[in-house]
Each structure stands twice: as C-alpha cells, then as structure tokens.
Amino acid sequence: MNPLAQTALWSLVALPTAAGTLLTTTRRAERAAAPVSLAVAAATVVLAVVVAVARPAVAVPFMAGVDFALTVDGLAALLVPMLAVVTLLVLAAAAGEIRRSQARFHGLMLLFAASAALTVTSATLPTLLFAWEIMGAASYALIGFWWRDEDRVSAGLTAFVTTRSADLGLYVAAAAALAGGAGLALADLPHGSPGWRHVIAAGILAAALGKAAQLPLSFWLSRAMAGPSPVSALLHSAAMVAMGGYLLLRVQPLLAATGWAAPMAMWVGGLTALLLGAVAVAQRDIKQLLAASTAAQLGFVVMAAGAGTVAGGAAHLIAHAATKALLFLAAGAWLTALGTTQLAGLRGVVGRWRLVGWSATVGALALAGIPPLSLWATKDAVLAQVLEQSPWLYAVGLAASALSAAYAGKLLVVIWRRDGGDRGPMEAGRIRGLQQAPLVILAVGAAYAGLLALPPVDAAVARVAGEPGALHVSLVELAVSAVIAVVVVLLVVRRPLPEPRWALRWLGLEAAARVLIVRPTLRCAEALARFDDQVLDRGVEVISAGTLRLAGRASGVDDRWLDRAVERLAAEVRRLGQLARRPQTGQLHQYYLQAVLVLLVAVVLLVLWG
Numbered sequence: 042m043n044p045l046a047q048t049a050l051w052s053l054v055a056l057p058t059a060a061g062t063l064l065t066t067t068r069r070a071e072r073a074a075a076p077v078s079l080a081v082a083a084a085t086v087v088l089a090v091v092v093a094v095a096r097p098a099v100a101v102p103f104m105a106g107v108d109f110a111l112t113v114d115g116l117a118a119l120l121v122p123m124l125a126v127v128t129l130l131v132l133a134a135a136a137g138e139i140r141r142s143q144a145r146f147h148g149l150m151l152l153f154a155a156s157a158a159l160t161v162t163s164a165t166l167p168t169l170l171f172a173w174e175i176m177g178a179a180s181y182a183l184i185g186f187w188w189r190d191e192d193r194v195s196a197g198l199t200a201f202v203t204t205r206s207a208d209l210g211l212y213v214a215a216a217a218a219l220a221g222g223a224g225l226a227l228a229d230l231p232h233g234s235p236g237w238r239h240v241i242a243a244g245i246l247a248a249a250l251g252k253a254a255q256l257p258l259s260f261w262l263s264r265a266m267a268g269p270s271p272v273s274a275l276l277h278s279a280a281m282v283a284m285g286g287y288l289l290l291r292v293q294p295l296l297a298a299t300g301w302a303a304p305m306a307m308w309v310g311g312l313t314a315l316l317l318g319a320v321a322v323a324q325r326d327i328k329q330l331l332a333a334s335t336a337a338q339l340g341f342v343v344m345a346a347g348a349g350t351v352a353g354g355a356a357h358l359i360a361h362a363a364t365k366a367l368l369f370l371a372a373g374a375w376l377t378a379l380g381t382t383q384l385a386g387l388r389g390v391v392g393r394w395r396l397v398g399w400s401a402t403v404g405a406l407a408l409a410g411i412p413p414l415s416l417w418a419t420k421d422a423v424l425a426q427v428l429e430q431s432p433w434l435y436a437v438g439l440a441a442s443a444l445s446a447a448y449a450g451k452l453l454v455v456i457w458r459r460d461g462g463d464r465g466p467m468e469a470g471r472i473r474g475l476q477q478a479p480l481v482i483l484a485v486g487a488a489y490a491g492l493l494a495l496p497p498v499d500a501a502v503a504r505v506a507g508e509p510g511a512l513h514v515s516l517v518e519l520a521v522s523a524v525i526a527v528v529v530v531l532l533v534v535r536r537p538l539p540e541p542r543w544a545l546r547w548l549g550l551e552a553a554a555r556v557l558i559v560r561p562t563l564r565c566a567e568a569l570a571r572f573d574d575q576v577l578d579r580g581v582e583v584i585s586a587g588t589l590r591l592a593g594r595a596s597g598v599d600d601r602w603l604d605r606a607v608e609r610l611a612a613e614v615r616r617l618g619q620l621a622r623r624p625q626t627g628q629l630h631q632y633y634l635q636a637v638l639v640l641l642v643a644v645v646l647l648v649l650w651g
Contacts, residue, residue, distance in 0.1 A: 046095035046097035050092045053092055054159045054162070061153075063148070064078065064144045064147050071142075074147045075136035077147070079133060082129040089121045090122055115506045116507070120359070124362075130479035132147065133475055137476040138271060138475075142186075149182050149183050155175075160284045163227065166214065166215045167225060173252075177208065181197045184264075185197030190267075199264040199551075200264050207252065207258060210248035213240065213244035217233070218230060218241050231294045242292075246289070246305065248285075249343075250306075250309060252288070256317075259333075259336045260547050266332050274365070274373065277331070277365045278365040282335055283339070290351050304430075305347070307430065307431070309340075310339075310346075314338070317337040318448065319444060320336075320545075322448045322541060324384075325385070325540075326384065328369070334448055335365055337441060337444070337445065338365070338408075341420055341441075342358055344427055344434070345426070348427045352503040352512040356422060356493040357420060360407070361416065363486030364490075367480055368401060370476070371401035371404065377471075388459050389456070396477050397476075398457075400483070401456060407488065407491075408445060410526035411523070411530065415491035417523060418492075418494040419491055420438075422494035424438045424439070424522070439521070446527075451538050494514065499513065
C-alpha cells in the first residue's frame with residue numbers, strides 16, 4: 042500500500058478536524074476564520090481526489106479484536122470527492138453570509154464535514170459509531186448556532202434527540218454483531234449467524250432511516266431549518282441526511298442477506314418519497330419545501346439500497362447533493378437580501394438577481410426531473426431496478442417523481458412570476474459575490490451529474506461501485522419519466538397548484554411523536570420521580586434514621602460494656618506485669634534459686650503424672 046496515499050487518507054479526516062477544533066475553541070480567530078476554513082476545505086478536495094484514485098486502507102488497534110479502520114473502496118471513491126467539493130462551495134458561500142461568530146461557525150462546519158468524511162470511509166462499526174456521534178453533536182451545535190434564540194436551540198435539540206433515538210440501533214447492531222460472531226467489520230456483517238443477522242440489519246436500518254429523515258422520523262428535518270442556510274445546504278446535500286442513505290448503500294449485502302430488510306427499505310423509501318413529496322407541495326416556505334424534498338429524494342436512495350443498485354443510489358446521491366446545495370444556498374442568498382424565506386415574499390426574484398435566479402432555475406428543473414438534467418437520469422436508474430423487484434413500487438416511484446415535478450414547478454412559478462402589487466425585490470438588500478459564485482459551479486453539477494447514470498459513463502460508475510453492468514436504464518423508462526415531469530411542470534405553470542392542507546404540518550408526525558412518545562415518556566419520568574421521592578427517598582431516610590438509632594445504641598454498649606471490659610482486662614494485665622517484674626532483680630544467685638525451684642516443680646510433676 043502506498044504510504045503517501047495512506048497519509049492522505051488520515052489527513053482527509055485529521056486536517057479538517059484539527060482546524061475545526063482550533064477555530065471553535067479560539068476566540069481571536071474571527072478575521073482568519075473564513076480564509077483558514079477555505080484553505081483547509083481546498084486542501085481536503087485535493088486529498089479526496091488522491092484517496093479516490095489510490096483507494097488506500099489504514100487501521101490502528103482500537104480494542105481487542107477490532108481496529109479503528111478507514112478504507113476507500115469504490116463507493117467511497119465516488120462520494121468522498123463530492124463531499125469535499127460541496128463542503129468547499131458551501132463554506133465559500135458562508136464566508137459571504139455569516140458575519141458574526143465566524144470562527145465558531147467555520148470550526149463547527151469543518152468538524153461536521155470531517156465527521157461525514159469519516160463516516161464515508163469507516164470500515165468498522167467502532168469507527169462508524171465515532172463518526173456518527175460527532176456528526177450528530179455537530180449538527181445540534183450548528184442548527185442551534187444562534188443560541189440566544191430559544192426556538193433555534195429547541196429546534197436543534199429536537200433534531201438531535203430524534204436522530205439520537207434512532208442511533209441507538211447502531212449500538213444494538215454492534216452488540217448483535219459480537220454475539221453472532223460476525224465481528225465489527227462492516228464487510229463481515231452479512232456473515233453473522235442467521236438469528237443475530239436480523240438484529241444487526243434491524244439496528245442499522247433504524248439508525249440509517251432516522252438519519253435520512255425517512256418515515257416516520259421525517260419531522261426533525263423541518264425543525265432543522267432553524268439553522269443558518271449554509272448549515273442546511275451541507276446538512277441536506279452531502280452530510281448528515283445523505284449519510285443515512287449512504288449507510289444503507291454500504292450495508293446493502295446485509296440487507297439482501299436477511300430476506301426482509303431490503304424489501305422493507307424499498308417500501309419505506311418509496312412511501313417517504315411519495316408522502317414527503319406531498320408535504321413539499323403543501324409548503325409555503327422555501328426552506329421547508331426544500332427540506333421535505335430532501336426527505337423525498339433520499340427516499341429514492343433508500344429504494345436503491347433495497348433494490349440492490351448501489352451504483353444507482355450513489356449516482357442519485359451525487360446529483361442530489363449538487364442540486365440541493367445549490368437551492369439552499371440560493372434560498373440563503375435571498376434570505377440575506379429580502380429577510381424572508383416565505384414563498385410569497387420571493388415572487389419575481391429572478392429579475393432582481395439574475396445569476397442567483399438562473400442558477401436556482403437550473404436546480405429546480407433538475408429537481409423536477411426535466412431532461413437532460415441530472416436527477417432525471419439518476420432517479421430513473423433507481424426506478425429501473427425497482428421495476429424488476431416490484432411493479433407496484435415502481436408505480437409509487439413514478440407518482441413520487443410527479444410530485445417532485447409539482448413542488449419544483451411551484452418553486453419555479455414563484456421565483457419567475459412577479460405579481461403586480463409585489464414590491465419586495467425593489468426593497469432588497471445586497472447579495473455578495475461570495476454567495477453567488479458557488480451557485481454557478483453547483484448549477485453545472487446539477488445539470489450534468491446525470492451523466493453518471495447514462496452511457497457511456499454509467500458502465501464506469503457501475504464498475505467502480507463493484508457492480509459491472511448493473512447500472513442501466515431503458516429509453517422507454519427515461520421517456521416515461523421525462524413526459525411525466527414536463528407535463529406536470531407545464532400544468533403547474535398554467536394553473537396554481539392546490540395545496541394538500543393535510544400535509545402542511547408534515548403529516549402531523551411531530552404532533553404524533555409528542556402524543557405517542559414524548560408525553561408518555563414524560564409521564565413515565567414524572568411517575569418514576571414521584572416513586573423516587575415518595576418511596577425510595579423515604580425508604581432511604583427510614584433506613585438512615587434506623588441506622589443512626591442502632592449506631593447510638595451500639596455506642597452506648599461500647600461505652601458501658603466493651604470499654605469497661607477492655608479497661609479491666611488492661612488493669613489485670615498490668616498487675617500481672619508488675620508481679621512478673623518482681624523476680625527480675627538482676628541478682629545472679631536469685632536467678633539460680635529460681636531455676637532450682639523450676640526444676641524441682643518439674644521433677645514433682647513428672648513423678649506425679651509419670
């Protein structure tokens with residue numbers, strides 16, 4: 042193995058981690074924060090390309106029988122450069138948007154990106170758990186970044202606790218892997234004993250679906266929109282949410298080995314794509330619309346993992362990363378200029394900021410699945426494999442694709458059509474150049490990333506992902522998808538889309554979680570607290586009072602009897618000592634006399650008892 046490539050792999054994680062820790066903990070780094078962050082991110086892009094080409098593997102002993110190991114296989118080689126490039130572009134936009142607490146912000150973003158890179162390259166469950174925990178903690182700090190606002194902190198806590206609850210599945214999976222003899226290497230998980238294999242799959246499935254904001258835990262993604270727009274851009278595109286889908290792609294052989302986990306993943310992904318697509322259509326806030334669309338689009342990645350097309354899922358992840366980072370950064374730019382993310386306040390913004398508007402238009406068209414833009418081809422690469430598994434699920438996927446076109450068309454209508462009485466854009470602020478430049482690059486990615494799922498590039502992608510010849514889409518499937526997208530967008534442009542009010546509040550998922558989980562948990566905690574106060578505490582107090590009384594009585598016995606007995610014994614010993622000291626005169630003739638007496642006594646005793 043090339044030592045330079047191994048060093049590059051360690052540096053891919055260590056460099057942003059060290060820089061992020063330094064920036065987060067140093068108060069005097071405000072002016073240097075953005076330049077340092079961008080320099081580190083640029084270096085990480087170079088390192089990502091190096092490790093993607095060389096594909097090194099490194100490991101150090103971690104605990105008995107398992108290493109802290111990183112590896113870059115075909116899947117990681119596809120996703121690591123995407124993660125690094127998106128991180129760089131998001132940090133560049135953040136340098137133009139975030140003007141306060143820059144050191145803390147850029148430091149946390151680097152830590153967030155480093156944890157995502159460690160997740161992608163993890164080869165063992167301990168490594169994955171380490172990365173998973175840091176990623177969750179960093180997301181909490183970033184969502185609640187403006188910590189003086191209690192609502193934002195509460196939103197961060199909701200996202201953290203929800204995903205944290207699902208993360209417990211990874212610990213269950215690790216325990217089951219040890220119990221089943223599979224070991225803790227991710228590649229060995231499918232080889233565990235049949236019974237424990239199901240537990241491993243269930244644990245990983247729960248953790249990944251929670252991170253990917255799939256049903257029924259999708260609501261945390263809505264609360265995560267309280268964070269700064271660059272946080273949303275990275276969280277939705279290349280880190281956190283995307284890592285849930287990535288993990289299922291990584292353990293796809295395990296899902297297939299159980300017999301039930303793969304179909305379950307497909308149906309959960311399909312239903313999420315469908316229902317969260319309806320949620321996106323109902324939203325009146327651009328960030329909420331994009332958040333719901335993220336859960337819906339990740340549903341296609343989850344379907345890919347269940348259907349066994351790792352290459353198709355990876356291609357969709359890459360295309361979605363470019364598209365979603367672009368749209369969230371555009372939303373952040375408009376928020377900076379207009380002070381709102383409400384769709385009603387964004388009417389006609391393309392005419393005011395043409396570069397931002399045209400870039401966002403490319404992203405929205407890609408999100409709609411309009412050919413030849415990226416998500417059109419990558420989505421169909423997934424659905425083509427789903428069709429081989431279940432025609433019914435393929436129909437669900439087509440319906441979800443139609444909803445994608447509907448909410449993307451809704452966004453296009455808003456940003457292009459300006460009402461006569463709307464003066465919002467005329468009272469606008471300024472969008473800095475740093476906020477606009479990354480959008481152009483991301484727009485190129487959103488336009489052309491679909492080539493990953495089209496000939497001749499698709500064969501190379503499938504070969505890199507370890508699935509030679511598996512990535513293929515027929516012209517009929519592409520044509521059907523394209524017709525659906527174009528027709529739906531034209532319908533939305535011609536006539537306002539009816540909003541499904543039942544989906545406006547994210548299907549009531551958060552309210553249901555409060556009723557079914559939060560409130561019973563709090564009531565149980567309150568009951569346990571009362572039991573603790575009224576039973577356990579009182580029991581402890583009674584025992585302690587009894588112990589004190591017993592100790593008092595024991596003290597009396599000690600003083601009255603034991604001490605006196607000891608004193609009497611000591612007095613008798615003292616008297617015996619005085620008696621024994623009398624013969625010790627130092628006169629030699631007295632010692633002879635004593636010896637003669639002892640001998641006489643001995644002779645008498647021998648005579649009497651002999």
